[in-house]
Amino acid sequence: MSESKSVYIAISSDILHRGHLRIIEAGAELGEVTVGLLTDRAIATYKRLPVLGWESRVALVSSMRSVARVVEQDSLSYADNLRQLRPDYVVHGDDWRTGKQSLVRAEVLSVLAEYGGELVEVPYTSGVSGTEVERGLRPLMNTADRRRGKLRQLLALKPFLRVMEVSNGLSALIVENVHTEDPEEIAPREYDAMWVSSLCDSSFKGKPDIELVDFTSRMNTIHEIMEVSSKPIIVDGDTGGRIEHFSYTVRTLERAGVSAVIIEDKTGLKQNSLFGTDAVQTLDDPEAFAAKILAGKRAQVSRDFMIFARLESLIAGAGIEDALSRASVYLAAGADGIMIHSKEKDGSEIREFLAQFRAGHPDVPVVVVPTTYNHIHEDELSEMGANIIIHANHLLRSAYPAMFNTAKKILECGRSKEVDDEIMPIKDVLKLIPE
Ligand code: SPV
Ligand code: MG
Numbered sequence: 001m002s003e004s005k006s007v008y009i010a011i012s013s014d015i016l017h018r019g020h021l022r023i024i025e026a027g028a029e030l031g032e033v034t035v036g037l038l039t040d041r042a043i044a045t046y047k048r049l050p051v052l053g054w055e056s057r058v059a060l061v062s063s064m065r066s067v068a069r070v071v072e073q074d075s076l077s078y079a080d081n082l083r084q085l086r087p088d089y090v091v092h093g094d095d096w097r098t099g100k101q102s103l104v105r106a107e108v109l110s111v112l113a114e115y116g117g118e119l120v121e122v123p124y125t126s127g128v129s130g131t132e133v134e135r136g137l138r139p140l141m142n143t144a145d146r147r148r149g150k151l152r153q154l155l156a157l158k159p160f161l162r163v164m165e166v167s168n169g170l171s172a173l174i175v176e177n178v179h180t181e182d183p184e185e186i187a188p189r190e191y192d193a194m195w196v197s198s199l200c201d202s203s204f205k206g207k208p209d210i211e212l213v214d215f216t217s218r219m220n221t222i223h224e225i226m227e228v229s230s231k232p233i234i235v236d237g238d239t240g241g242r243i244e245h246f247s248y249t250v251r252t253l254e255r256a257g258v259s260a261v262i263i264e265d266k267t268g269l270k271q272n273s274l275f276g277t278d279a280v281q282t283l284d285d286p287e288a289f290a291a292k293i294l295a296g297k298r299a300q301v302s303r304d305f306m307i308f309a310r311l312e313s314l315i316a317g318a319g320i321e322d323a324l325s326r327a328s329v330y331l332a333a334g335a336d337g338i339m340i341h342s343k344e345k346d347g348s349e350i351r352e353f354l355a356q357f358r359a360g361h362p363d364v365p366v367v368v369v370p371t372t373y374n375h376i377h378e379d380e381l382s383e384m385g386a387n388i389i390i391h392a393n394h395l396l397r398s399a400y401p402a403m404f405n406t407a408k409k410i411l412e413c414g415r416s417k418e419v420d421d422e423i424m425p426i427k428d429v430l431k432l433i434p435e
Helices: 018-030 040-046 054-062 079-085 101-115 130-141 144-157 169-177 198-204 215-227 243-256 273-278 286-299 320-332 348-360 378-384 394-413 417-422 426-432
Strands: 006-011 032-038 067-073 089-093 118-122 161-165 193-196 233-236 260-264 306-311 337-340 366-368 388-391
Touching (some): 006 079, 018 032, 018 118, 032 054, 054 067, 067 079, 079 101, 161 394, 169 394, 198 215, 198 233, 286 306, 286 320, 320 337, 348 378, 394 417
Parallel strands (some): 089 118, 161 193, 161 388, 193 233, 306 337, 366 388
């Protein structure tokens, strides 16, 4: 080994296999190896949550005889570390010449050229793929405990989480797997979590959103979703029901592996919030609702489960001051975060609420549901102070018109040929769900 030369190798080391070891050995033959270990944040942003946390991964890599030092690499980009460390060599498998990783490679080459560093590529070790190992492990890793904890983990690692409505196994499969395919983007974008909406769960059952679909049925939907997916789940708990019942609800949800429940501070016959003041929206007494939150937090067994207090003041026309004072009461009772709801189209009351709320509570997780003020981009909502952005009903709303139009057209035409171009070919349906 040449002591005078320095070598940089970036890995996540979450799933470490002989391909990685070969790269590290090849690096050690060239000089002293510094491993740029991807931080939890980098892995969560670009891939999935790591199976092993930072401390374990550092311990593992530091113990290798060929590794002289471990440093943090906080993004997929090597640029900052290379400019700082100016290693003589970067070593990587040659598999990154094609595909998404080629963008990272191009940047590495240009930074190395700035000071005369060199890229050394090791032939790819066939027969081992970290991605395949990860895919195989995923069901085993998806225990109720691990899944429940994912929401808190993601909240700690990402500036904001994007969440999509799921109402059955099929929509869960879509939200589990859908991702962007922009060739300019190094890592595809995915949804971070799933929202089990009371409006959509009810609507898919042909029932109104008035807490009529009972909790046993809601749990069946949740199990259906859980069986085919691995992302964290946030459940719309409506009003939470009676205080005596809510304690049981919390335990049932957390036992199943749900990450969070959101309950709203309304009482009486619950009406959907998007009716606004067109329906009777009766706000609960703040102390009574706080007592419900407290009962839920006391019932909770796990550390990770979260209870969000949903503020309906803006929906009921009670104003921002009312929402702010209620938020303080609910947080004092132990709420892990709040959801602020609004059906205003321009988003100004949400903006105003968040500005005032953030002044007093910089770190409390905040959920928003931009159904009506949907001209505001996720990034802007995040800058305004939102941590969780829920697209609460968009799969229901896209499925219904498609189903309705197909049913109508076949009726009008007396045959189904006319809809052939608008629906999935049957051969694709047969392959839709792998065995
Ligand atoms: C739901 O999705 O059921 C909600 C959000 O509670 S909203 O419909 O906007 O009230
Ligand atoms: Mg609801």
